[in-house]
Amino acid sequence: MSRFAAAFAKSHPALVTFVTAGDGDTAAILDALVAGGADVIELGMPFTDPMADGPAIQAANLRSFAAGTTTADILAIAAAFRARHPDIALVLMGYANPMTVRGADWFAAVCKDAGVDGVICVDIPFEEDDSLGPALRAAGVDQIRLATPTTDAARLPAVLDGAGGFLYYVSVAGITGLQQAAQASIEDAVARLRTQTDLPIAVGFGVRTPDQAAQIARVADGVVVGSALVELVAQHGAGAPRHIETFTRSLAAAIHGAKEIAA
Amino acid sequence: MSTQPNSYRSQPDERGHFGIFGGRFVAETLMPLVLDLEREYRAAQNDPAFAAEFDDLLTHYVGRPSPLYYAERLTEELRKDAPAGKGAQIWFKRDELNHTGAHKINNCIGQILLARRMGKTRIIAETGAGQHGVATATVCARFGLPCVIYMGARDMERQQPNVFRMKLLGAEVIGVESGARTLKDAMNEALRDWVANVHDTFYIIGTAAGPHPYPELVRDFQSVIGKEARAQLLERTGRLPDLLVAAIGGGSNAIGLFHPFLDDPSVQMLGVEAAGHGLDKEHAASLAGGAPGILHGNRTYLLQDEDGQIDEAHSISAGLDYPGIGPEHAWLRDVGRVDYTSATDKEALDAFQLLCRTEGIIPALEPAHAIAAVAKVALEMDRDAIIVANLCGRGDKDIFTVAEALGTQI
Ligand SMILES: Cc1ncc(COP(=O)(O)O)c(C=O)c1O
Numbered sequence: 001m002s003r004f005a006a007a008f009a010k011s012h013p014a015l016v017t018f019v020t021a022g023d024g025d026t027a028a029i030l031d032a033l034v035a036g037g038a039d040v041i042e043l044g045m046p047f048t049d050p051m052a053d054g055p056a057i058q059a060a061n062l063r064s065f066a067a068g069t070t071t072a073d074i075l076a077i078a079a080a081f082r083a084r085h086p087d088i089a090l091v092l093m094g095y096a097n098p099m100t101v102r103g104a105d106w107f108a109a110v111c112k113d114a115g116v117d118g119v120i121c122v123d124i125p126f127e128e129d130d131s132l133g134p135a136l137r138a139a140g141v142d143q144i145r146l147a148t149p150t151t152d153a154a155r156l157p158a159v160l161d162g163a164g165g166f167l168y169y170v171s172v173a174g175i176t177g178l179q180q181a182a183q184a185s186i187e188d189a190v191a192r193l194r195t196q197t198d199l200p201i202a203v204g205f206g207v208r209t210p211d212q213a214a215q216i217a218r219v220a221d222g223v224v225v226g227s228a229l230v231e232l233v234a235q236h237g238a239g240a241p242r243h244i245e246t247f248t249r250s251l252a253a254a255i256h257g258a259k260e261i262a263a
Numbered sequence: 264m265s266t267q268p269n270s271y272r273s274q275p276d277e278r279g280h281f282g283i284f285g286g287r288f289v290a291e292t293l294m295p296l297v298l299d300l301e302r303e304y305r306a307a308q309n310d311p312a313f314a315a316e317f318d319d320l321l322t323h324y325v326g327r328p329s330p331l332y333y334a335e336r337l338t339e340e341l342r343k344d345a346p347a348g349k350g351a352q353i354w355f356k357r358d359e360l361n362h363t364g365a366h367k368i369n370n371c372i373g374q375i376l377l378a379r380r381m382g383k384t385r386i387i388a389e390t391g392a393g394q395h396g397v398a399t400a401t402v403c404a405r406f407g408l409p410c411v412i413y414m415g416a417r418d419m420e421r422q423q424p425n426v427f428r429m430k431l432l433g434a435e436v437i438g439v440e441s442g443a444r445t446l447k448d449a450m451n452e453a454l455r456d457w458v459a460n461v462h463d464t465f466y467i468i469g470t471a472a473g474p475h476p477y478p479e480l481v482r483d484f485q486s487v488i489g490k491e492a493r494a495q496l497l498e499r500t501g502r503l504p505d506l507l508v509a510a511i512g513g514g515s516n517a518i519g520l521f522h523p524f525l526d527d528p529s530v531q532m533l534g535v536e537a538a539g540h541g542l543d544k545e546h547a548a549s550l551a552g553g554a555p556g557i558l559h560g561n562r563t564y565l566l567q568d569e570d571g572q573i574d575e576a577h578s579i580s581a582g583l584d585y586p587g588i589g590p591e592h593a594w595l596r597d598v599g600r601v602d603y604t605s606a607t608d609k610e611a612l613d614a615f616q617l618l619c620r621t622e623g624i625i626p627a628l629e630p631a632h633a634i635a636a637v638a639k640v641a642l643e644m645d646r647d648a649i650i651v652a653n654l655c656g657r658g659d660k661d662i663f664t665v666a667e668a669l670g671t672q673i
Contacts, residue, residue, distance in 0.1 A: 047572065048442065048572045048573040049442070049447065049451050049558060049559075049573055050451075051290070051451050051454040051455060051458075051559075052290050052455075052458065054455075058441060065572075070570055071570045071571075095557075096288055096557040097556045097557045097558060097565070097567065097571040097572075097573070098570055098571040098572065099571075100556075100557060100571070101556055101567070101569070101570065101571030102569075102571075122290055123288045123289060123290055123557065123560075124288060124557075125287065125288075125289060125290070125291050125294045127278065127286075127287050127294065128286050128287060128288055131286075131288075131557070131562075145291075146290070146291045147291065148290075148291045148292040149292070150291070150292050150293075150294075150295045150296070150461060151291055151295070152295060155294070155295065159291065170291070170292065172459075173292050173458060173459060173461050173462075174292075174458060174459035175455045175458060175459060178459075
């Protein structure tokens, strides 16, 4: 069973956590996420021009660059994570240019070597899939696609074609970390997506509290939390892992218990 | 590419690709909107009423056609340093005489008409020099639409007159503090606004770049420059130019001049990038110093490091201070149809002053780069050769920057 399949086959919804690589002591932060109960880890690749990100993740990118983070560093972080945590699914998330600058085949191969299970590329829609998708599929790395409130019924089949791992539903038309979508709209969207795919559906963008996460976890297979974690790194610096573990534990408790509460 | 295409004017393909360049590299949230825009643009292209309204506004609001002017004194001045028999005639396409003082308004008229067709009720734009911001604020005032302009905080400092103009015209100007606080950062912020306001907002991109169909439609709206220049020169001299020269930020004034001539084999073309402090130092010449990559919706030449992180550009001209270039220029350079060169801050400043003194025209710092290149190549061309350079903006906005660079107190 793939690590994604295992993460989403548990008896409870999955907690998917995002942090930016190279922002703080990433290895310790990733360990804290796992210790707190995260089921899937998204590791953000910093980019100079993060067009889809709000202030929190923009600032995390800048901190990472200030610390001198390179692509080689990020891959080393991923490989070391894989050695410490053989069973936790790991995703690299970022933008097209850092991923494709040495060629899509190169990127797919280094992801594979580092034990990365999946890749989310924010700015390659299916219309440009040939810039990355075929290389990832050939290397056996899942390409996690994004569906959004603007993805209509006509587009959805093409979004799903070639998608792997899980489907990431971006619940708001907007950037990371700002507003949260209304619960009703999330429920409608997830129900609509379910009629079209067997992939697990994780919902993210704007989820900040255990309560929100629990609400979403009642209908989705996974909940993604990013900016709220990244803000803890900003706030606590070197002391962040401890706070991240505590917060992650509260998210995990809320999400993992959600379906039972509903039942 | 080893074989020459039948036409250089049939790009892009249906996916918005110019060879390997261009495309639609945007977040899924924006993709449906970008497809809507393309659909609406195709409909507009087939609608005579759209063309009629565009032409009418260009004539009566913008003041087109702009003159084609033979710069006799500049020509003679440069001939003083030329070898015998050399020193080409220099003509200017005077888009600096347009309403709002630059070519940017041509594109804004076209895009605001598209925005209205699409029923959009709010306009956003990015701006570097402020010329595109002023042009956008102008058409928004003209059509009664609210307007938000994103501008790098550093550019707001060096282009203050334009910031005030935009405010007078009713626009909200939002200073962008991220990155180098210039055009690239303003574009990031405009994209963030757009993705959060897709339902009612139209993004008027100011240059021939961004996701398809922007590079194509901006080119088409700006091609009025080249179409007029072609007809005007034929009428005045009975012949085509030997060389076209234009400055390149994202490349809209250049592609607007070049495109109507691309299939005339006798016409050579030269795009001039900003070499800033020099190509071995900080600059904004993405063809000379960059490599293909993906940014702001398209694949094109970018200033970037080996990890694909985008470098900060530098130019004295805020309008050229961008680490990328429109995808059609990337393609034209790779197929060899257009030549590209660069001019430094200092060369542009010299050319700026040269034009002031010889012709009584204060150019913007952007076309001053084109004039700097003209001053070099004219010396190598025969006296009966004709150069048409795009004088795409006037220099009122730049006098403070120039004064500072020359060490003068105003
Ligand atoms: C007068 C003028 N020329 C040129 C440019 C550069 O843009 P483009 O290369 O799209 O013509 C600008 C941009 O602000 C400008 O204001």
